[in-house]
Amino acid sequence: MKSLAIVGGAGRMGQALAEGLHAQGYTITALVDVDTPRELFGARALASLNELGDGHVDAIIDFSSPDSVVTSAEWCAAHGVALVVGTTGLTGDQRQALEDAAKHVGVVVATNFSIGAALSERFAAMAAPYFERVEIIELHHDKKVDAPSGTSITTATAIADARRHAGEAPLTDPTTRRTIEGSRGADAVDGIKIHSIRLPGLVAHQEVLFGGPGEGLTIRHDSFDRRSFVHGVGLAIEHIDATPRFVEGISSFLA
Ligand code: NAD
Secondary structure: OOEEEEEOOOOHHHHHHHHHHHHOOOEEEEEEOOOOOOOOOOOEEEOOHHHHOOOOOOEEEEOOOHHHHHHHHHHHHHHOOEEEEOOOOOOHHHHHHHHHHOOOOEEEEOOOOOHHHHHHHHHHHHHHHHOOEEEEEEEEOOOOOOOOOHHHHHHHHHHHHHHHHOOOOOOOOOOOOOOOOOOOOEEEEOOEEEEEEEOOOOOEEEEEEEEEOOEEEEEEEEEOOHHHHHHHHHHHHHHOOOOOEEEEOOHHHOO
């Protein structure tokens, strides 16, 4: 089994991944975080990747903050270690840092590592050419700092690509008068709207709502627990190594 270091290892996802991957037999060599991890799962707690020294790891898992992703990308490229990134809300420059690192090592980046979310994105792209209109509602816990969710943007992009491929024009909003600004959500891509909900008690949920003459189709996915992301991260770890490669999403790892 491979050995791993988790950047953001003290965070909600870092702890859930350390627990889940440790239980599957992976060695968690280090939990890297500016905060102190609640549980260590046999790992060393480090404040920065530079403290890893000669402690060899097969992959770095980054679920932290966008700034930290750049540091992880540069460290992995310099040390020949594969990188799996789940951190969302990346700017163009931060994304570019990942693509640059992928010229030196394997990099997987996904806005959602749950199997159900990957499948629901695939189903949404399948349905996209057959319905006149589509909107997305994404629902997350109230500690999430970025909006809309990375998953909803990725889903909107997949739907827009499928619509374009089928020769469909971008969507235009039928609403001409907004009594309250923002009431129609955010324009993601090609007029596809995203509506973001933030409430305590939620984890990560998404509905893709399609409408056509006399019918509707709703594709809903729920992550009830952060364990839902562990399987997909495991798939990513198994599919990459130090060989230079850039993989977006986990769809290509699913049969
Ligand atoms: P969190 O706030 O609980 O944890 C983030 C951790 O990163 C914190 O412990 C923080 O101290 C640490 N951190 C921040 N900057 C750091 C730095 N420079 N160096 C070291 N550690 C640093 O957040 P979370 O809920 O665990 O989510 C983390 C990220 O993962 C977010 O971007 C979230 O959107 C994303 N996420 C992705 C998926 C997915 O499937 N791709 C699923 C859930 C969450």
